[in-house]
Amino acid sequence: MDNAQVRVARVRVIVGLEVHVQLGTRTKLFCGCSTRFGNPPNSQVCPVCCGMPGAMPRLNSHALELAVRTTAALGGTIGSPVVWDRKQYFYPDLPKGYQISQLSNPVCQGGEVPFDIGEANQPVEMMTARIDHAHLEEDAGKSLHTGGNLPAGRSGVDLNRAGTPLMEIVTRPDFSSGRQARMFLAELRAMLVWAGISDGNMQEGNLRCDANVNLEIVGPENTFRTPIVEIKNLNSFRAVENAIDYEVRRQQVQSETTGSGATGKQTRGWNEQQGETFVQRDKESMADYRYMPEPDLPPAEIPASMIETCRPEPNLIPERFRERLRRDYGMGPYDSRVLVGHSREAAIYFCAVADACGDARMASNWIQQDVMAWLAEQNVGFEQYPVPADELARLLTMVADGHLNQARARDVLAEMVRTGDPAAQAVSRLGIVAVGESEIVRVCQQILKDNPAVAAEIQAGNLKATGPLIARVRKALPDANPVLIRQCLLKQIGE
């Protein structure tokens, strides 16, 4: 069982997620202000996103298109026409006193996300999370409570983020542990990033998550559920997993002491340092949002055929891609997870290299060891890797054919990365010349002659002793392929 930390087996953990995703648009949902992150406060605002009197919203067509793409990726049904509702509450960073959102007819209704909950080199274990719905809404601004040059006792309000388009994706309560929720979130994030819907940048808050957690406790006399707790604003995968697991333990302990779900529905926050959730708001002060249909935005009809054109190719769905690597390239769960998990570009690069050199295993090893290491060091993505897939494939073919040994091939790759040269040119630039077989035979004969004792030892069956001899041959012939040297030595000893 996944929820190992739950001590009593008759406890069922019920977790659902609300994921807020910032859509990758240049401008805000209802005005032409930029969505760029990190600019000076209130420098990306206009009368619309400041909520100035008389300013009216106008819907960003690209945001709507990304919402349709999200619906297609999740396999949901389009709620057309797209209509809007005002969610009303007072907060300084909510400029209009309401948020334009969707309550009555969300743009995405239903859907599901299949995902793998196996990790590392564990076998593939598929699970499916059902999507309740996903809706479009505008983000609020940001309140600054400390820092800057704020006067004492004052908070500062910055509206640069206000009006940024968000998609809120709400799952059914299908998870039974923090780990499952975390794995789902990772898959969802990859899906959205691959489909070009969001950059998924969690540091900048472009993907954040609320978790609803409660327990069903099956006792000897009665079965009851603890009240649902909503943990707000989880902005890393680790926070999602840890906060949910903490909350499960907390609710269990509480239910054991109180015997039932004594407290009402609660909103809690997550304290990363303490590793604890804490009360933000309890039932008594639960808001009445007085939703009201937005009268200033005309309903936007989505053409029925649009959902078809927005459906992502299978290649653009991470789990389908992993499946393809396992099926068509013979990759194991681990390798397919690492390659696809890195990025869509990594997976596509791998396929191109493997297709061209015909050795998927070798391509996978080189990409995971050499290519990814370099990218990590440079902190860049595959699109900035200087060696095209077909040139890496040429290099690997030279290794496979015995024209280059691994060590020399690494030197060549380094040269290719440095200069951007094709493999052949890099090989000749490094002065590497193919070593003929007769040359290897000649040197091997000489070495065996110089080391008769070692030769005898090998002949007696101690194959480990071949190593030092190979090293001696390589000292004389640095470009020779060690595999060939070994073959040649053993052949001569055998004769």
Added chain:
Amino acid sequence: MTGPINLETLCELARLPLPEPESARGELQDELQRTLDFFGEIAAIETSGVEPLIQPLDVDPAPQPGTTHTSLMGNASLRDDVVVHGMDPSVATANAAETDGQYFLVPRVLK
């Protein structure tokens, strides 16, 4: 017809002060109640199966001739995703009750 309103809750939701002195509250409460009873007369109209009307007229999306129905192009009520410069911070905050020229300032709120 209408259940009694809770003036305190309404004022809390609308961020309005309760009338002072306390005696004025009953008066306001009665007045609001009377108005709501008047409004409540609309219950007499049979509306089962009727969809609420939010905008009085259908807004004609006016698709451009020749556009296919697989995209949102040509929906006149939509906007292209093109950045338009809004206001500088000094303009945005020009009417603010309290500002440092960059931020709108409010009594400190702690989450």
Added chain:
Amino acid sequence: MMADFAGRTLVDLSGDVRSGKILAADWVRFCLARIAESNDTLTAFLAVDDQAAIQNAEAVDARIRRGDKVGPLAGVPVAIKDNISTAGILTTCASRMLERYRPAFDATVVERLKAADAIVLGKTNMDEFAMGSTSSSSAFGPVRNPWDRERTPGGSSGGSAAAVAAGMAAAAIGSDTGGSIRQPAAWCGISGIKPTWGRVSRHGLVAYANSLDQIGPMARSAGDLATILSMISGSDQHDATCQQKPELVPSGLLNVNTRELRIGWLPSQFENGAAGDANLPVRKAIDEIGGECRGMVELHSRYQSVLCGVYYIIAMSQASSNLGRFDGVRFTARFADNADPGDASDQLDAMYRQTRGTGFGREVRRRILLGTFALSAGAYDQFFSQASKVRRLVRDELLDMFRDVDVILSPVTVGPPPKLGEKVDRLRSYRADSFTVAANLAGLPAMSVPCGMTDEGLPVGIQMIAAPWREDLLLSLGQRWQQMTDWHLRRPS
């Protein structure tokens, strides 16, 4: 010697400005003089920018002298209701809440008027946030009716109506949520039209109830309304609900053959003392107009008695939402003493409460509370949702009527304007809007033109309503009526 600016229509005068016969600057000075003379009593204007108005008028005159092209409203002095944004010029909505608010942008109507070379004189007084029908809930003093200074001019566009009636402006822009253009036009003896919802951009109009609000012109004659309406209508990138219907041109708006029109009216509106004797002129005008047209059809509505309830629920609900932004943070005044009540979030809430409690007047606070209630969890279905459903029935019934008739004629008001300070029961005053709110609920164009006088010498208006986008029927019929009669030429002494 000054030309007779008060006695002629805007169309005539602007023709003379363009041909150089009269100077725009003289026309503007004439209006400014009228303002200087009577605004202290009438309080029609809240802000007047004399210098800018004269400068702009002189610039128009200079262009005309040089032979440059000028706009169709060259030199026309107009007044703008104070809930319509004017860049850099106070836009208070007659509320303390916005007593120092200067918008960063012009409303689209203002932009279009300026582009047509009209001269903006200033901002007119109104009911606070357009919530009222007497223009006496203004935080800056009540507007008085030029016909009888003891009486209200009506509202909420009372300042605009009084300004035109008193010759302080050739025309004015008002807004109409439930009759706020038509009712003061009727009580001040001028013409005013609320166009089809979506005909004129609302960008820059401080919203009262978005799905009911519409901006429209107020002037002396139907012909003047047509000229201004054709300049301010048409789609706008800032208002997604504003539509590009076939462009309006003044001649097109006025050249319908009115003899072909089928006229509808509702006999019930004259029964049970609903309109009383005060509307005898209306009843008479209906017969006169009907006699000039193709025929008369008697109509019956099933919803007359609930119209006001439906209207006020929707208006107040949307108002409670729209007015959430007035919170003391970004552009409103802030009313808060600095005493620290302890807990930080209490201090914020205290600021909200004090700002909204002090900044909003009594009627505004009342409507916010009622709207808040109508949208609250337990009341939504019974109030907002039911009202929106009845609204559909009302609209469909009206659209049905327009299969059989082209224009519906009706009273505008239930009686003459009340005296200022006269205690009027609130529910009674809400019910008094029963003739005007239907057009807003259904989004239809509706106009008020003068059609007679009461025994006390107060003007009476008649309302004309048409199907969506058929302002041309109203304006053509209005003009025909104004060729038959001279009610619109009468001026207060």
